[in-house]
Each structure stands twice: as C-alpha cells, then as structure tokens.
Amino acid sequence: MIQALSFRAAMTYAGSLALVAGALVAGLVLQRASIHPANFALVFLIAVLWSGIAYGLWPALFASLLSVVAYNFFFLPPLYTFVIADPSNLVTLFFFGVVAIVASNLAARARAEAVAARERAATMESLYLFSRKLAEVFTLDDLLWAICFQIAHLSKARVVALLPEAGALAVRAGYPPEDSLSEADLAQTQAIFDNRDAAAERQQPGRLFLPLRTGRGNVGVVRVERDGNSADRAEGRRLLEALADQAALAIERLNLAQDIERVRLAAETERLRSAMLASLSHDLRTPLASIVGSASSLRTHRRTLDESAQNELIATIEEEAARLHRFIVNLLDMTRLESGALAPTLELVDVSDVAGTALRRAAEILREHAVEIDMPPDLPLLKLDPVLFEQVLFNLLDNAAKYAPGGTRIAVRARRMGQAVHIEVADRGPGIPPDRMERIFDKFYRAQPADKQRAGTGLGLAICRGFLASMDGAIAARNRAEGGAAFAITLPIPARQPALDAA
Amino acid sequence: MSAPLRILVVDDEPPIRRFLRTSLSANGFHVLEAGDGATALQTMRDVAPDVVVLDLGLPGADGFDAIQTLRASGSAVPIVVLSSRTDEAGKVRALDMGADDYVTKPFGTDELLARIRAALRHRLQQEGAQALFETGDLSLDFIRRIVTVRGQDVKLTPREYDLLRLLAMHAGKVLTHRFILHQLWPSDADVQYLRIYIRALRQKLEANPAQPKLILTEQGVGYRLKSPA
Numbered sequence: 001m002i003q004a005l006s007f008r009a010a011m012t013y014a015g016s017l018a019l020v021a022g023a024l025v026a027g028l029v030l031q032r033a034s035i036h037p038a039n040f041a042l043v044f045l046i047a048v049l050w051s052g053i054a055y056g057l058w059p060a061l062f063a064s065l066l067s068v069v070a071y072n073f074f075f076l077p078p079l080y081t082f083v084i085a086d087p088s089n090l091v092t093l094f095f096f097g098v099v100a101i102v103a104s105n106l107a108a109r110a111r112a113e114a115v116a117a118r119e120r121a122a123t124m125e126s127l128y129l130f131s132r133k134l135a136e137v138f139t140l141d142d143l144l145w146a147i148c149f150q151i152a153h154l155s156k157a158r159v160v161a162l163l164p165e166a167g168a169l170a171v172r173a174g175y176p177p178e179d180s181l182s183e184a185d186l187a188q189t190q191a192i193f194d195n196r197d198a199a200a201e202r203q204q205p206g207r208l209f210l211p212l213r214t215g216r217g218n219v220g221v222v223r224v225e226r227d228g229n230s231a232d233r234a235e236g237r238r239l240l241e242a243l244a245d246q247a248a249l250a251i252e253r254l255n256l257a258q259d260i261e262r263v264r265l266a267a268e269t270e271r272l273r274s275a276m277l278a279s280l281s282h283d284l285r286t287p288l289a290s291i292v293g294s295a296s297s298l299r300t301h302r303r304t305l306d307e308s309a310q311n312e313l314i315a316t317i318e319e320e321a322a323r324l325h326r327f328i329v330n331l332l333d334m335t336r337l338e339s340g341a342l343a344p345t346l347e348l349v350d351v352s353d354v355a356g357t358a359l360r361r362a363a364e365i366l367r368e369h370a371v372e373i374d375m376p377p378d379l380p381l382l383k384l385d386p387v388l389f390e391q392v393l394f395n396l397l398d399n400a401a402k403y404a405p406g407g408t409r410i411a412v413r414a415r416r417m418g419q420a421v422h423i424e425v426a427d428r429g430p431g432i433p434p435d436r437m438e439r440i441f442d443k444f445y446r447a448q449p450a451d452k453q454r455a456g457t458g459l460g461l462a463i464c465r466g467f468l469a470s471m472d473g474a475i476a477a478r479n480r481a482e483g484g485a486a487f488a489i490t491l492p493i494p495a496r497q498p499a500l501d502a503a
Numbered sequence: 504m505s506a507p508l509r510i511l512v513v514d515d516e517p518p519i520r521r522f523l524r525t526s527l528s529a530n531g532f533h534v535l536e537a538g539d540g541a542t543a544l545q546t547m548r549d550v551a552p553d554v555v556v557l558d559l560g561l562p563g564a565d566g567f568d569a570i571q572t573l574r575a576s577g578s579a580v581p582i583v584v585l586s587s588r589t590d591e592a593g594k595v596r597a598l599d600m601g602a603d604d605y606v607t608k609p610f611g612t613d614e615l616l617a618r619i620r621a622a623l624r625h626r627l628q629q630e631g632a633q634a635l636f637e638t639g640d641l642s643l644d645f646i647r648r649i650v651t652v653r654g655q656d657v658k659l660t661p662r663e664y665d666l667l668r669l670l671a672m673h674a675g676k677v678l679t680h681r682f683i684l685h686q687l688w689p690s691d692a693d694v695q696y697l698r699i700y701i702r703a704l705r706q707k708l709e710a711n712p713a714q715p716k717l718i719l720t721e722q723g724v725g726y727r728l729k730s731p732a
Contacts, residue, residue: 059583077701147670318611345723348695349704352713359723369591373713377706381695387591387723 013135014292016047016063023047024070037075041096044071052107060104067098078489081203097469106158123239126154130243134250134282140325142175142252147247149223151210151240152176161212162189163220163251172220181223193221210240212248219251224455279458283327287320294320322364328399330459333391334443337466344385344470351379351414358393359412365398375414382421383494387392388467392475396425396487404429404484419493426486431479440477441465463486509550512569513543513569514558514585524558525554526612527720540569543553547573547580554619558585559593567597574601579641582624598679598724605724615730621675621730636671638731641708641717644697645670650708657707662687666700666730667708670718675730677721 029042044067052060072082076089084090092404120223130150137143144161152159152175160181162173167189171181194210208224222244302310336342352375359371393412400410402428411426432440443462461475464487468475473491480486510532511521513518513544524534535552537543540561546552555573559566567676570582578663584597584605594605603622606615640653644732657669669686670678680694701720705712719727 187698281629321609332589348693348698350698353702353720354700354712354722357720361721373711375713377702377712385723387589390722 012059013062017066017311019047019050020044020063020070023067024074025231027071027075031075037141040075040091041071041099044096045100048153049103049107051427052104053111057104057108058113060108061101064097064100064104067100068093071096072363103381122288123242126150126239127199127242127246131250132247134246137250138254140251140254141173143189145175147250148173148175149224151224151243154243155208155226155236155240157208157224157226159222161220161222161225162186162193164193165302169221179413185223189221189223193218208240209235209385210244212244212251214248214252216252218249219255222247275443275458279333284324287324287327290320291317291324307477319364329391330395330463333463333467334459338462342388342467342470344388344467345384346383346471348381348497349384349386349389351375351382351384351389351421351491352377354384355393355412355423357416358390358397361390362394362397362401365401365409370407370409371406372396372409373413374411374412374415378416379416379421380493380497382472382489382491383429384471385467388471392422392464392467392489393425395464399460399487400425400427400429403427408484419495420490423489424483424486424492426480428484430485431485432477434479437477441475462488506587506615508532508554509533509535510624511535511543511550511552511555511564513537513555513561515539515561517557518728519558522612530612530616532590540565543566543569544572547578552580554583554623556579556585556615556619559590559597560585560587567593567600569599570597570602579626581619583618585621594724595679595681598677599681603676609623610630617675617730625673625676625723625731628731636674636731637654638671638674638719640710643667645671652708653710659704660708663704664705665699666691666697667704670726670728674728677725677727679725704731 007154020209023044025047027037028044030040030043031037035425036086046350048063051063070365072084072093076093077085083094087289090253096280104227112325127272133146133150137146140163144163149161151157158174158178160171160178162181163172164170165172173177189209193211198473206226210222210224211218211397212220212222226238294316295304298313301386305313337344352373352387355373355375359366397412404410408428410428411424413426414421414423441461441464443459461477464475468491473489475487479486508531510527512520512527512534514523515538520536520538521623522651524536527534534544535550536676539545540608543555543557547555550618557566557569561569567647570584573580582602584594584602584608586594586597586605588607594607595603595604597605597730603625604618606618634644635731636645642651643649650659650664650667665687669683683697684692686696704711704720705715708717709715717729721727
C-alpha cells in the first residue's frame with residue numbers, strides 16, 4: 001500500500017518533469033525562430049499550470065523550480081551557465097518564479113475542488129444505489145448482509161453488523177461472512193452501543209463503530225475493522241455514516257413491518273379465540289339445556305305424562321347427547337390436527353366400504369333424508385386411513401343433513417376420473433353463497449352465522465380439509481345447477497392395485 | 504329357572520358403573536363391580552364371574568394388564584372391553600390379547616347387551632359344533648358347504664367360502680384383520696387382499712353391497728358378521 005502510494009507520487013513528479021521538458025523543447029524551437037527569450041517564460045508557465053491541474057500543489061512547485069533553473073540555463077546570457085550577467089534578467093527571473101508559485105497554488109486549488117466535486121458525486125451515486133438496494137430487501141438477514149457488503153466494499157475492511165437480541169448485542173451478519181467476535185470485541189461493541197454519546201470511543205486505530213440510529217433510538221451497531229493503521233479520511237467516514245443512517249432507516253422499516261404483522265396475527269388469533277368461545281358456549285349449552293330439561297321433566301312429571309310424551313323426552317335426551325358427542329369428536333379432531341398429533345395409517349382401502357360404515361354411523365341423523373349411493377363395484381382401492389376418511393364422509397353427511405330440508409335427497413357418488421377418484425356428497429339444500437365458497441372450510445366459519453337452528457360446530461369442513469390433506473386428498477365445494485351444494489373429494493389412484501389371484 | 508349369570512363390571516367411573524348396574528340387573532344379570540384392575544383380579548379369583556365388562560382406560564394396573572393376567576391364568580371368561588374413540592390401535596391390541604369384543608364410549612345399553620350375548624354364545628358354541636348357520640337372509644351348511652341367500656344358492660370360490668365360514672363361526676363377534684389373515688393366509692398376506700375378498704363376498708351376498716347388512720366393517724379394527732336372531 002505504502003509502496004504503491006510512493007510510486008504514484010513519483011509518477012506525478014515525473015509527469016511535471018516531462019511537462020517542463022516539453023516547455024524547454026518548445027522554447028528551443030522558438031529560439032531558432034529568433035523570437036525574444038522574454039516570451040519563453042509564458043511557455044514554462046503553461047507547464048507549471050498544467051502540473052498544478054493534473055498533479056496538485058507539490059508537483060506544480062517542483063515544476064516551477066525546474067522552470068526557473070531551465071529558463072536561466074538555456075535562455076539567459078551567458079547561455080548554458082547558471083550565471084546571470086544582466087541584473088534586469090535577474091528581476092525577470094525573480095518575478096517569473098513568483099508568478100509560477102502563485103499559478104501553482106491556483107491550479108492546485110482548482111484541482112482539489114474538481115476532485116472533491118467528483119468524490120461528492122460518487123458519494124451521492126453510491127448512497128442512491130444503496131438506498132435503492134435496501135428498498136428491495138424484505139428480510140432482516142438479507143438487509144444486514146447488504147449493509148455489510150456495501151460498507152466492506154467501500155472501506156475495503158472487515159464488517160460485522162450487530163443487533164440486540166434478548167438484551168445483548170449479537171452478530172447478525174458479516175462481510176466477509178463471519179458470525180462471531182471475540183468476547184473482548186463484543187464487550188467493547190456493547191459498551192459503545194449502550195453509551196451512545198461516546199463519540200471518541202467510536203474511532204480507534206483501524207476500527208470504526210457506526211451506530212445504527214433511528215428516531216426510536218439505536219437499533220444496532222456496524223463494526224468496521226481495517227488491516228493496519230491507515231487513517232480514514234473525513235470524507236470517507238461521512239459516507240460510511242450516511243450509509244449507516246440509511247441502513248438504520250431500512251432496519252426500522254422492516255421492524256415496523258414485522259410489528260404490523262405481529263399485531264395482525266394477534267388480532268386474527270383473538271378473532272379465532274372469541275369465535276371458538278362463542279361456538280363452544282353455544283354448542284355445549286344448547287344440547288345440555290335440552291338434556292337437563294328433558295330429564296328433570298321425566299323425573300317430576302313421570303306420572304302425569306302419557307307414553308308418547310315420555311318417549312319424546314327420552315328421544316330428546318338421546319339425540320342431544322349424540323349431538324354433544326359429535327361436537328366433542330370435532331373438537332378433539334381439530335385439536336389432533338392442530339397439534340400435529342395426527343398420524344394417518346395409510347392402507348389400500350375400498351372406498352365403498354368406508355362409505356358404508358359412515359352411512360351406518362350417520363343413519364340416525366339422516367333418517368329424514370333419502371340417501372342415494374352410486375359407487376361402481378370396480379372402483380380401485382385408494383390409499384387412505386379408513387378411520388379418518390370415515391370421519392370425513394360422516395362430517396359431509398352431517399353437514400348435508402343439517403342444511404338440506406327433511407324429505408330431500410342426498411347423493412353419495414364415486415367416479416374414476418383419469419388417475420384419480422372423485423367422491424361427491426351432494427344435497428338439495430339452499431346451496432352456498434358464492435362469495436363464501438372458500439371460507440366455509442375455515443375454522444369456526446358458518447355459512448349462515450345468524451342461523452341458530454342449524455347449530456353446527458363450524459369445524460366439520462375444516463376437519464375434512466385437514467384430514468384429506470394428510471392423505472394426499474383435496475376437497476372443493478360447488479353449487480349444483482339443479483340447486484343444492486356438492487362437496488367433491490379428489491384422491492389419487494395408487495399405482496399398485498392388488499389382484500384376487502395374487503393371494 | 505337357572506341361576507342368573509354373574510357379570511363383573513370394571514370401570515373407575517362411578518356414574519358408568521351405576522348405569523351399567525341398573526341396566527344389566529334389569530336384563531337379568533347378577534352384577535359385581537370393581538373400580539380398578541387389582542380389585543377386578545381379586546374378584547375374578549373369589550367369584551369367577553360368567554362374563555367381564557372391562558374399561559380399557561383404568562388407572563394403575565390398566566385394562567390391558569388385566570386381560571393379560573386373566574388369559575395367562577388360563578381363564579376363558581368372555582371379556583367385552585369399553586374403549587374410547589380414536590383408539591383403534593388400543594381396541595386391536597385388546598382383541599389380540601384375548602378380549603372377545605368391544606364397545607366404544609359413549610354406547611347404548613342395546614349395543615353392549617348384544618356384544619355380551621354374542622361373546623357368551625360364542626363360548627357355548629365352541630363346546631358343540633354346529634351343522635347349520637343362519638343369520639338374516641343367509642344360511643350356511645357347514646357339512647355340505649352350501650351357501651344360500653334369500654333361498655338362492657350362491658357360488659363362492661374356496662377362499663370366499665373359508666372367509667365366510669370363519670366369520671359365521673364367530674358370528675356377532677368382531678374379528679381383527681390380523682386374526683382373519685392368520686387363519687386364512689398362514690403365509691404372510693396384506694390386509695388389502697382381505698378387503699378385496701370382503702368386497703367380492705358382499706357383492707354375492709348383500710342385497711345392497713354399498714350398504715351391507717350381513718358383513719359389517721369395524722373401521723380400523725376388523726369385520727363382524729351379523730349375529731343370528
């Protein structure tokens with residue numbers, strides 16, 4: 001680094017020398033043309049000015065000195081000596097020297113301003129590019145990495161970004177990739193992060209600490225570490241600080257976005273919780289009230305009630321207890337789904353067999369409906385958990401019985417379609433409002449929330465979707481052209497089918 | 504009139520024991536009760552009941568241990584297990600350990616009585632082999648190997664006949680997949696073959712194979728042939 005610098009300095013002096021040599025050659029040519037030597041001073045001044053603009057103050061002064069010497073040696077009598085015979089020439093040489101020095105200064109200042117302007121433009125450019133890059137980043141890790149990369153790139157140093165985690169700073173990103181600092185370095189960085197006014201501490205030989213400050217306080221620290229003790233220029237440090245400020249803003253933007261997402265999630269959780277509580281208290285209390293009421297009527301009025309009234313009360317107790325049971329089954333299934341405790345046992349299963357057991361279980365709920373089953377006898381076996389799939393069909397039948405009026409027809413159909421089997425449960429109820437087609441599979445969602453008569457759990461369809469997903473299946477709802485809702489299950493056909501003669 | 508059958512009810516929940524005591528007594532059983540496995544085993548030794556109703560979810564020495572201890576001691580007393588839903592594995596395990604049948608809580612008294620009667624009948628059957636079996640529309644002549652449904656002869660393949668015969672010999676009682684496979688396919692075979700044979704049998708025997716009335720599936724556990732009468 002130091003060798004490279006002195007080489008570059010040597011080159012500027014060599015350049016000045018070359019410029020003065022050029023002026024000398026021009027002077028010698030003009031001398032042949034018998035032009036008066038007093039005019040040559042201006043030719044040398046061009047070389048001095050040029051040196052100042054191209055190389056700065058010291059090379060320009062060097063050029064001035066060379067010019068004075070060369071002018072004296074080649075053009076002031078006696079020629080080719082450093083002696084000056086005529087005192088008036090001495091005066092000329094003196095003023096030439098003064099003009100050259102003043103010109104050196106002016107040219108060097110012009111040069112310095114041009115350089116500074118170029119650097120400012122470059123700074124603005126990199127700040128602009130950096131802020132555009134930061135705006136495109138959406139995760140904190142990517143953001144921190146971009147910050148480290150940019151600062152490391154500009155300052156040719158090792159950079160790590162530290163953010164507070166659980167009360168203490170921790171390394172979150174680094175360039176070149178690095179994920180740890182020594183205990184001492186970490187403690188030092190922590191001290192600077194905690195004491196945000198200790199500006200003096202922020203700069204130490206070879207190290208620079210850039211606090212990431214926002215309106216809400218420090219959000220982190222970027223630690224820059226250079227090899228050797230090369231001094232930072234103030235200009236460079238200002239750029240790094242500007243980058244750090246932009247980085248802090250970007251981090252704050254991401255933090256705010258995360259806060260908003262957290263609040264949204266909390267609100268959603270809260271909405272679900274209150275929906276669940278509403279559902280629980282209503283759906284548990286309604287059947288319990290019927291059971292308690294019927295049982296106490298039977299006890300108190302047994303002697304005065306006729307047989308049909310007694311049977312009515314007993315039927316109420318049985319049916320409402322069964323409803324309560326279905327509700328609890330749904331709650332348990334939902335809990336199994338959400339806790340991830342669901343472990344389906346997938347076997348090759350005859351779908352019509354499962355449909356049969358689901359219908360047997362649902363027989364009591366479906367006694368007012370006509371159920372029509374259409375399942376080809378040669379349907380392929382499907383890879384299913386028969387117990388879970390029975391619950392899916394049961395929930396769909398329960399749903400159909402709830403929404404379709406008594407006396408209507410409920411159809412259970414299965415068809416092979418290419419490499420899948422479609423199983424459909426279709427009713428002749430009021431159908432599903434089109435804008436709620438997807439929401440009905442949400443937890444605790446009811447197509448008609450105000451409708452207390454069809455008290456359901458709001459869980460049945462969510463369980464269907466969850467159970468089917470665990471068996472590589474899917475479910476979708478549609479309204480039938482002839483009226484009513486239809487729920488279609490799609491399950492893939494496994495490649496290998498057993499054959500009778502294989503046994 | 505013979506002495507009433509003694510039934511031992513093992514359940515840690517007093518309300519369950521109370522309703523079982525009432526219902527079973529009303530159906531002519533002499534009911535004994537135990538609230539845990541140790542008391543149950545003690546009662547077994549002291550009284551030797553004719554049938555046991557056993558809750559699988561007992562605390563301490565649980566229901567499975569009780570079944571194992573009973574069968575290890577050589578007792579052949581019929582055991583009907585009370586189990587919870589979502590525990591198909593537990594049901595299968597209890598059946599494989601030697602329980603005769605199960606009902607899932609919550610259950611109706613009718614269902615439990617049907618299981619108890621099927622288990623008792625099965626013990627009696629084993630003592631004297633039967634020549635003719637009839638349930639619903641189905642009749643099966645074990646000696647001539649003739650199967651008729653609604654008065655019509657039905658042609659079964661030898662394997663289908665063996666499967667039906669096995670189910671008929673245990674009519675009314677659930678048979679686990681493993682038990683059936685072990686009896687019919689002594690070399691290893693998969694439950695999926697069993698499902699194919701059941702489907703074939705239903706198509707030959709059932710009036711409506713999609714809603715079977717004779718061969719019933721206990722999802723995740725096994726099959727049960729409708730019990731006679």
